[in-house]
Every structure is written in structure tokens, then in C-alpha cells.
Amino acid sequence: MKKTLIIGFVALLVFACKNKEEESFGKQEETSTVESASSEGMKAATPEKMGESLFNGKGNCFSCHKIDTKSIGPSVQEIAKIYKDKNQNMVSFLRGESDAIVDPTQFEVMKANFAITKAMSEEELKAIEAYFYSHLK
């Protein structure tokens, strides 16, 4: 009887430890999912996060758009401000369904990206829009 109790206790300990390990392993998994989400544009927790992943990942937007300064393209902040002020639909622009309103003279440069954005889902385009708007001052 005593022996069974001890064995039972040891088994319980081992089980408890194993559970702990799995728990922390699960947590590690979570952070690495977020990391890979930003590099591969996978789904993430909020639309803004998902938009950020797409912007820096498969969308490749970051190579021409910086957050607060103009580079090859206008800054994210400038675009967001103009879209908001004029109440324009960014999703339809990214689908190639509405005209450029920020810097039409450079539209040809932006237009080359429609191959990427047109292949994105409605959810992904809305996430990018949410990410742009999250930078409004």
C-alpha cells in the first residue's frame, strides 16, 4: 500500500513537471508565431498587427513607404491623413479601382504593386488600411 502511494506520488510529480514544460513550450510557440507572422504576413491578433505583418512581409510596402518620412513613396502618416480627410477608400485604391489622390504624378511607381495587392483578400487589404490609420497623429 505504501509502495503504491509512493509510486503514485512520483508519477504525479513527473506528470506535473511535464505539464509545466509543455506550458512554457506552448508560450514559446506563441511568440514565435507572432514573429513569423511579421515576416510572412500570416494572420495575427488584431487587424493592425496583421496589416503590419503584410506591410513588412509579403506586401513589401516598407521598401517604399516609411512611417513618418517620405522616401520613394509618401509616408504612411501622410497617406493616412489624406485618406481620412478626403474620406477615401484605401481598399479600393489597392484593388486598382480608384484613382491616386496623394501623389498622382508618381502613380506609375505605386501601380506596379497592384499585382501583389490585388491578390490579397478583403480581410488583408482592410488590415493594411487599419495599419495605415493606426499611425494617424
Ligand code: HEC
Ligand atoms: C516601389 C515602391 C512602392 C512600393 C513597394 C509600394 N508603394 Fe505605395 N506608393 C509608392 C509611390 C511612389 C506612391 C505615390 C504615388 C501615388 O500616390 O499613387 C505610393 C502611394 C501609395 C498610396 C496612396 C495612393 C494614392 O491615393 O495616391 C497607398 C495607399 C499606398 N501607396 C500603399 C501601399 C501599400 C499598401 C504597399 C504594399 C502592398 C505599397 N504601397 C507598396 C511606391 C510604392
